[in-house]
Amino acid sequence: MIYTDMVCPFCGCLCDDVVIETEGDRVVRVDNACTLGTHKLMTTRKDRLKGPIMRDGAGGWRDASYEEAIEYAAGVLLDADRPLLYGWSSTQGEAQGLGVSMAELLGGVIDSTTSVCHGPSILAIQEVGHPGCTLGQVKNRADVIVYWGCNPTEAHPRHMSRYTTYADGFFLQNSFRERKLIVVDIRKTETASIADEFVQIKPGGDYAVFSALRAIVRGRGAVVPPTVAGVTKEQLEKIAEICKSAKFGAFFFGVGLTMAPGRYKNVRNAIELVDELNRHTKWTLTPLRGHYNVYGSNEVFTWMTGYPYAVDFSRQIAFYNPGETTSVDILARKECDACLIVASDPGAHFPRKCLEHLASIPTVLIDPAQTVTTPLCRCQIPTAVTGIDASGTAYRMDGVPIHMKAFLDLGYPTDTEIVGRIFEKVKEVRHP
Amino acid sequence: MNELLVKNAYVIDPINRINGEVMDIAIRDGRIVEDVGPKATVIDAGGCLTLPGGVDSHTHVCGTKVNFGRYMSPEDMRAGRVARRGVKHATSGYSVPTTYANSYRYAVMGYTTLLEGAMAPLEARHTHEEFSATPLQDMMANTLFDGNWGIMNAIRDGDQERVTEIVGWTLSAVKGFGIKLTNPGGTEAWGFGKNITCIKDEVPNFGVTPIEIILAMIRACETLRLPHSVHLHCNNLGNPGNYACTVGTFNQVPDLNEKRQTLYATHVQFHSYGGSDWKTFCSKAEPVAYTVNNRPQIVIDMGQVMFGKTTTMTADGPMEFNLYRLHHDKWSNHDVELETGSGIIPVYYRRKNLVNSVMWAIGLELALLVKNPWQCMLTTDNPNGAPFVKYPEIIALLMSKKYRDAEFATVHPETGSRVVLPALDRELDWNEIAVMTRAGQAKALGITGIGKGHLGLGAEADIAIYPIRVGEVDPAQEYRKVIDAFSRTKYTIKRGRPVTRDGEVLVHGENTTIWVDPKMGPGHDISQDTEFVKMFDRYYSVRMSNYPVQDEYLKRSLRMETEAVF
Numbered sequence: 001m002i003y004t005d006m007v008c009p010f011c012g013c014l015c016d017d018v019v020i021e022t023e024g025d026r027v028v029r030v031d032n033a034c035t036l037g038t039h040k041l042m043t044t045r046k047d048r049l050k051g052p053i054m055r056d057g058a059g060g061w062r063d064a065s066y067e068e069a070i071e072y073a074a075g076v077l078l079d080a081d082r083p084l085l086y087g088w089s090s091t092q093g094e095a096q097g098l099g100v101s102m103a104e105l106l107g108g109v110i111d112s113t114t115s116v117c118h119g120p121s122i123l124a125i126q127e128v129g130h131p132g133c134t135l136g137q138v139k140n141r142a143d144v145i146v147y148w149g150c151n152p153t154e155a156h157p158r159h160m161s162r163y164t165t166y167a168d169g170f171f172l173q174n175s176f177r178e179r180k181l182i183v184v185d186i187r188k189t190e191t192a193s194i195a196d197e198f199v200q201i202k203p204g205g206d207y208a209v210f211s212a213l214r215a216i217v218r219g220r221g222a223v224v225p226p227t228v229a230g231v232t233k234e235q236l237e238k239i240a241e242i243c244k245s246a247k248f249g250a251f252f253f254g255v256g257l258t259m260a261p262g263r264y265k266n267v268r269n270a271i272e273l274v275d276e277l278n279r280h281t282k283w284t285l286t287p288l289r290g291h292y293n294v295y296g297s298n299e300v301f302t303w304m305t306g307y308p309y310a311v312d313f314s315r316q317i318a319f320y321n322p323g324e325t326t327s328v329d330i331l332a333r334k335e336c337d338a339c340l341i342v343a344s345d346p347g348a349h350f351p352r353k354c355l356e357h358l359a360s361i362p363t364v365l366i367d368p369a370q371t372v373t374t375p376l377c378r379c380q381i382p383t384a385v386t387g388i389d390a391s392g393t394a395y396r397m398d399g400v401p402i403h404m405k406a407f408l409d410l411g412y413p414t415d416t417e418i419v420g421r422i423f424e425k426v427k428e429v430r431h432p
Numbered sequence: 433m434n435e436l437l438v439k440n441a442y443v444i445d446p447i448n449r450i451n452g453e454v455m456d457i458a459i460r461d462g463r464i465v466e467d468v469g470p471k472a473t474v475i476d477a478g479g480c481l482t483l484p485g486g487v488d489s490h491t492h493v494c495g496t497k498v499n500f501g502r503y504m505s506p507e508d509m510r511a512g513r514v515a516r517r518g519v520k521h522a523t524s525g526y527s528v529p530t531t532y533a534n535s536y537r538y539a540v541m542g543y544t545t546l547l548e549g550a551m552a553p554l555e556a557r558h559t560h561e562e563f564s565a566t567p568l569q570d571m572m573a574n575t576l577f578d579g580n581w582g583i584m585n586a587i588r589d590g591d592q593e594r595v596t597e598i599v600g601w602t603l604s605a606v607k608g609f610g611i612k613l614t615n616p617g618g619t620e621a622w623g624f625g626k627n628i629t630c631i632k633d634e635v636p637n638f639g640v641t642p643i644e645i646i647l648a649m650i651r652a653c654e655t656l657r658l659p660h661s662v663h664l665h666c667n668n669l670g671n672p673g674n675y676a677c678t679v680g681t682f683n684q685v686p687d688l689n690e691k692r693q694t695l696y697a698t699h700v701q702f703h704s705y706g707g708s709d710w711k712t713f714c715s716k717a718e719p720v721a722y723t724v725n726n727r728p729q730i731v732i733d734m735g736q737v738m739f740g741k742t743t744t745m746t747a748d749g750p751m752e753f754n755l756y757r758l759h760h761d762k763w764s765n766h767d768v769e770l771e772t773g774s775g776i777i778p779v780y781y782r783r784k785n786l787v788n789s790v791m792w793a794i795g796l797e798l799a800l801l802v803k804n805p806w807q808c809m810l811t812t813d814n815p816n817g818a819p820f821v822k823y824p825e826i827i828a829l830l831m832s833k834k835y836r837d838a839e840f841a842t843v844h845p846e847t848g849s850r851v852v853l854p855a856l857d858r859e860l861d862w863n864e865i866a867v868m869t870r871a872g873q874a875k876a877l878g879i880t881g882i883g884k885g886h887l888g889l890g891a892e893a894d895i896a897i898y899p900i901r902v903g904e905v906d907p908a909q910e911y912r913k914v915i916d917a918f919s920r921t922k923y924t925i926k927r928g929r930p931v932t933r934d935g936e937v938l939v940h941g942e943n944t945t946i947w948v949d950p951k952m953g954p955g956h957d958i959s960q961d962t963e964f965v966k967m968f969d970r971y972y973s974v975r976m977s978n979y980p981v982q983d984e985y986l987k988r989s990l991r992m993e994t995e996a997v998f
Contacts, residue, residue, distance in 0.1 A: 005975045016978045093561065104516055125504050129762035129777070134554065136769030136973035141623055163973060170971050171637070247624060275763065278753065282625035284767070302502045303494075303531050303562050306509035306524030316515035318522050318530075320506055393561065399496050399766065400974065401557035403982055432519065 003407045008037040009090070009387030011156050012289030012397035013163075025408050034157035041388065045410065047369040049382035066413065066421075069364075069381045073340060074425030076362040076378075080338035082314065083108035086327045087344030087366075089291035092392025092404065095415035096293075096300040099342060102423045104305075104313045105430055109336070112297035113290075113344050114309040115326040120258040121287045122298070122308050123322060124267035131274050133250075133284040134398045135163040140170040141282075144246035146182045148270065149206065150254025150288050153190035159288070164250065165194070171247075180242055184209070185256060197239060204261040205229020209236070210269035216240040217276050249274075249283040258287075289397035291344070292387070296395035331357045339363040340422075343415060347373035366418055384412040392416065435460050435472035436928055438895065441482035442902055444863055446871035447886035451863045452902060454479060459893040462928035466889060475930065477897045480922055483866050484887050485544030485894030487873035490663075490698045490733050491814040492745055493534045494548050494562035494571070496555040497766060497774040501528035501743045501815075504764055505778065508743060519940045527742040527778075527815040531565040535941070537821055539568040539932045542896025542921040545884055547877060548573045549663075549698065549813070550614060550747045552768040554974070556606035560945065560985040567941030568924075568931050570884075570894075570990070572877070574663050575608030576747055576772040577649060579620035582958075582967060584638040587648045593998060596652040597958040600950040600996060603658075605980035607947040607989075610660035610877070611653050614747035615667050616645040619773040627750035630667050630677040631684070642667050643684055650695065654688045656950040657994040659878025661689065661731075663696045669751045672707040675716035679723045687729035692878055699735025699813035701795035713787050714850035715794045721801030724808070731876045732802065733809035736795030736826050737788065738818035741780045746816065749773030770971055781818070786850070789843035791817075793851040799830055800856045805867040806875065823869070824918035830860040830868075831907040831914055859908050879946065882990065893928040896921050944988040952996045 006018040010033075020041060021029035030038040052069035056062040064072075077083050085103045088096050089112055096112075103110035114122065138145075145164045152159040160166050165181055172178045183195035184206075192198045201209055205228070212228040215221060217240050226233050243249055251274055257266050270285065277283040289295050298308035305311045307320035310327075323329060327346070330336050331354035338361055347355060348371070358376045365377040368385050384390035387404040389412060395401050438457040443450050458468040492498050502509065502525060511526035512533060523533035538546065546566075551559045551573040563571040577583055577599065586594035599611060617635035618628040626636060631643035646664060653662050666681050668674040678700065685695045697703070706716035724730050746752060749765050752775020756763035759779055767773040781788040795817065802808035810827065814820040829836050833856075840847070840854055848854060860868075874885020883892035900917035907914045924932040931939050958964050959976070968976040983989065 005977045007978070016975050097565075101521075104522055122503070125764070126506055127762065129504055129756075129764040130500070131763065131765040133765070133767035133773075134769045134973065136554075136971065137623065137767045139973060140769060140971055168970065278625065282623070284765070298503065299499055299558070300561075303499050303565060305522070306502055306530045307506060308503050313516070313522065316517075316522060317513045318509070318524050320509070393557065395558070399500075399558070400555060401561070402974065402978060403557065 006407060007387050007402055007404045008033050008041070009292045009385060009404060010037040010040050011292055012295060013156050013159055014292055014394055014396040014402050015158055015162060016402055020407055022407065025410060036157060044385060044388050049368070049370060049380060052379065052381045054379045066381065069379050070418065070421045070425060072379050073364040073381070074422045076338045076364060077106055077340060077422070078426060078429050082336045083338045083340065084327060084330055084336040085110045085340045085342070086346065087113060087342040088297040089113040089294035089344050091293060091343035091415040092386040092390065093293065093296045093300050093394065094392055095342065095419045096297050097304065098416060098419045098423055100301060100304045102419065102426060103311070105426060105432060107314045107316065109312045109325055109330060110301065111310045111327045112301070113294055114298060115322065116328060116349055117255050117290055117294065118258055118287045119309060119322055119326065120264035121267045123264040124271055128268055128271050128275070130271065131278060131284055132286055132398065134400055135396070138250040138284065139163045139167040141248035142250040143172065143178055144180045144182065144242055144249040146184065146249070146251045147191055148184040148251065148253040149256025149260065150252060151189040151191045152288065155254065156288055182239060182242065197242065199231055199235060199239060202230040206257055206260055206266045207262040207269055210266070210273050212236050213240055214273050214276055217244060217273070217280070243277055244280045246281055249277060249281065251283065251285040252288050254288045286398055293394035295397055295399065296393065299395050328354055337361050341373060342366045342419065345371045345373050347371060347376050366415060368412070381418055382412060383415045383418055384410065386415070390414040434928060435468040437468050437472045437474045438482065438897070439474055439476050440479050441477040441897065442479050443482045443887060444866045445484060445887040446863055446867045447875065447880055448888045457887060457895065459928040462893055463883065464887055464889055464891045464893050475923055479901050481862065481898040481900050481902050481917070483542065483896050483898070484870045484885050485896055485924070485926065486542045487545040487870045487877070487885050488543055488811065488820065489547050489809055489873035489877050490549045490811045491546055491820060492549050493546060493814070494531065494566060495551055495559035497550070497745050497776060498528060499558070499562070500764055500766060501745050501776050502530065504762065504776065505743060520937045527819045531562050535566045535568045536937050539924050539937065540920055540935050541823060541918065542898065542924050543569060544894035544924065544926050545570045547609065550574055550576055550612055551606070551608060552576050552772050553602050553606045553608070554768050554771055556608065556981050557985055560607060560981055563943055563945050564987050566943055568926060568943070570944040570946055572609035572946045574610045574612035575603055575606060576612050576614060578613045578616045578747065579772050581770045582964060584620070584635060584640050584645065587644050588639045592648060592651055594958070595648045596655045596996065596998070597952060597956050599649070599652045600656050600952050601958045604949050607945065607981045607986060609947055610658060610663050611649055612663045613646060613649060614665040614772065615669065615751065616642040618667055618750055619747060622750040622773050623767055628667050631681055643681070646681065647684065650685065650688065655998060656996045658948055658950065659992055660876070661693050661696050663698060665698050665746070665748060666703045669702050669748055670755060672705050672709055672713045675704045675706055675720055678703040678720055682723045682727060682730050685727065685729055692876060693731040694729040696876055697730060697732045699811065699816065700732040700798055701735040701737060701791060701817065704794050704798065710787060713790060715790055715797060715852065717794045717797035717801055718852060721798055724802050731807050731809070732798065733811040734795045734799050735811060735813040736817050737781050737791040738812065738822040738825065739781050739783050739788070739792065740818065741778070742815045742818055743776060743778050744816045745774065745776040747772045747774045749775040751775065752777055769973060783843050786844040786846050789847040790850045792843065793847060793853040796829055796836065797851065797853050797856065800858045805860070805864040806872045808868060809873050809876065810868040824915045827865050827918050828907070828911040828914040831865065832911040833857055833859055834908060835911040862902055882992065893925060895925040897923040942988060944990050945986045946990045946992065948992045948994060950994045950996050956996070956998070
């Protein structure tokens with residue numbers, strides 16, 4: 001069978017032009033997707049658990065039924081004083097919504113992987129706003145592209161061909177030649193190697209460079225010293241001029257900015273630079289989101305609770321205070337006494353201290369395959385992969401909602417189904 | 433069979449010409465019927481004011497831009513926190529509340545049907561997802577066409593049929609309800625940081641003018657026989673002297689529909705400004721109202737401003753940037769490829785600010801100067817002029833000259849020289865308020881036929897019982913009682929089921945989404961047109977096959993099929 005216009009469940013680009021060919025329940029060919037997407041789609045059956053697993057009491061694992069695992073997960077959550085429901089970035093919006101309702105009834109904390117990637121971007125946006133647009137707007141109009149603290153060639157491989165440098169646009173005759181590409185990073189990445197201007201900043205210097213650029217754009221270049229974080233004033237002036245003379249500029253940034261020293265202040269300064277440039281011409285800014293539906297978790301959490309991540313229901317109201325109610329902080333303080341992890345891999349990303357605590361409490365993982373998080377858990381429930389054997393909603397990095405389609409049936413329940421069944425068990429005990 | 437009997441109701445039902453009759457209302461399976469059996473559940477209205485469920489024909493409660501307003505405003509979320517309780521979810525937010533908060537607060541005020549004022553087609557799925565999380569109201573979405581490339585190209589080529597086909601296909605694909613134009617042409621110009629000043633300016637790169645867009649869309653709307661008219665946010669919002677553009681636009685609108693208006697102009701307060709700059713800023717509500725009074729084909733809503741903190745959000749991206757440059761708080765913008773734009777900033781309307789005081793007066797002037805209440809709806813363009821929870825105060829201001837005078841005494845002292853409000857003695861009556869908050873809105877939206885906005889036999893049993901006895905209160909004097917009554921119903925009944933009682937939410941609820949599906953007949957399917965498909969393939973960032981909203985996004989769906997007459 002050949003399926004066209006399929007949506008890739010890898011990164012926040014959510015490419016929706018993928019062609020997939022199957023023979024029986026095997027994927028034999030993938031067209032249009034990047035290496036990362038192709039790999040995910042081609043190897044989807046590899047490493048998947050056959051069914052739920054639970055600890056056997058002797059340090060090993062035993063097989064369990066879905067019913068038993070769901071019962072266990074519900075019991076763990078009901079028994080907890082401060083349950084944490086973490087992850088939610090590589091799953092369908094429908095499951096995210098159920099997760100929020102369950103966290104609310106349990107009086108728990110719900111948080112997404114946002115808190116360890118673009119959480120600082122959101123804090124900055126909450127201070128100064130976000131001048132953005134959909135990616136098609138960039139594709140059709142942008143003649144200057146900036147990638148700052150990110151490497152789309154390797155992390156979002158089709159970003160440049162679908163939306164920026166290599167994409168054909170309505171208002172450009174020869175898109176590739178007419179667009180200027182500026183890359184700012186601490187090292188010369190693959191992306192930087194094709195830039196018209198590569199600006200190499202000393203690690204930790206982003207904030208200062210933004211401030212210098214803002215000063216120059218405002219006509220206060222006199223205050224800028226000869227070099228700023230390793231960048232010459234001459235180059236900064238050149239960059240500022242390119243930005244000001246753009247017809248439409250698009251600024252993209254990644255965790256190289258959000259997780260570098262200065263964190264959300266870096267992003268705030270970036271937004272304020274874009275804001276300043278809008279007084280001269282048109283500029284927009286877009287965070288390069290990682291997991292395909294991490295932005296969906298922010299959207300769903302927001303319309304349901306008012307906050308995009310790190311929502312604490314322990315006082316029955318929705319309470320939000322990143323730094324306090326974010327997963328890493330809760331784990332580091334050894335505060336939570338049970339954890340449900342859905343569709344993410346904190347084992348690969350969280351600090352050791354947090355993982356030690358995760359391993360010491362009853363932790364349940366809902367994930368299709370064995371991951372680095374598996375050894376830290378007491379129970380894992382495999383589910384279908386959205387975009388492969390489950391359909392559902394995801395939000396692209398620019399907020400465009402996409403319907404993910406299934407093309408295989410491997411017999412696994414969806415995340416929505418499993419979270420829903422756990423929630424049903426919870427409701428039997430804790431009536432709304 | 434589910435039966436309910438509302439006894440001793442003091443009914444005002446303008447569509448059925450009932451103005452203050454004490455009667456019983458029988459309900460079976462969600463509809464109003466002649467009578468019910470002896471086993472029906474009985475609610476005693478005790479002679480209290482009973483109206484059809486409220487209808488808001490222009491509000492921003494669901495979708496990409498509204499959610500971005502929440503996302504960027506934790507301070508607003510903290511301002512409206514209520515704990516989870518019983519069937520009620522925890523709620524957050526004051527001016528941009530969570531979907532549940534919107535739904536509960538509207539229900540407590542007796543509102544059962546809402547029109548989301550602006551949905552970008554590309555992001556329609558998001559709006560529908562939030563509709564599903566707005567359980568106590570039936571929802572509709574105005575669909576944005578102000579900067580639609582396919583439509584602007586067709587207008588430039590003089591191909592009206594194609595305009596109609598694109599509108600029909602899009603509404604059907606995104607499950608939209610009506611045609612919304614927000615600063616037509618201006619949102620496209622904003623794609624390169626420019627704007628449009630009025631209806632005769634040419635849209636850059638497209639060779640059409642806003643008035644051409646407006647008139648072509650009016651013709652498309654009538655050809656498709658849509659229930660609602662074109663819904664227009666005029667060009668040049670918020671600028672001194674913009675009333676001339678507003679009046680100029682109104683004067684171009686033909687009268688093409690016997691059942692309803694041909695143009696619904698929204699939040700007209702923001703479009704009725706005189707003066708040539710902020711120093712000379714003044715009210716021009718009189719010429720605008722005069723135009724409306726002489727043109728029955730126009731219906732407007734107030735877009736009333738109330739003092740306090742709120743969040744402004746609109747598809748009018750360039751306007752929001754200009755406003756940001758005045759307020760300097762924080763600014764979000766979101767342009768949508770080939771279609772439209774949007775912007776959001778928080779604002780604080782202050783009594784001590786002359787411009788804000790004049791704005792406050794203009795909204796009230798419009799409502800008092802438009803003679804026919806069926807031509808002026810009560811709105812705040814929620815949350816732009818104020819959050820909808822301010823409606824009861826606006827009702828009281830319109831019903832009481834004494835209240836207006838008391839408030840007027842607290843605004844900027846120079847306001848009197850810029851407005852006519854103090855000279856207006858008109859006090860609206862209960863029937864007029866019922867028109868402006870439900871009957872007129874339902875008629876303007878074209879949904880009386882599906883049983884909205886009235887209490888006749890067969891109507892949807894959406895009913896609001898307010899804890900006030902009309903004969904015992906003089907609204908002109910006792911305006912506080914009016915505010916209290918409209919703030920919290922005794923009962924709100926949705927589809928025959930009590931959903932709130934004395935401010936308490938009783939059920940989780942389940943909304944219905946009302947959308948329009950125009951049938952255009954063979955030869956009019958634009959999705960088979962090679963040029964249209966090519967435009968999609970080349971310039972959209974999603975595939976055409978992934979664009980339409982699937983049925984599964986509508987939990988309960990009410991499809992209004994229309995038959996286009998080309």
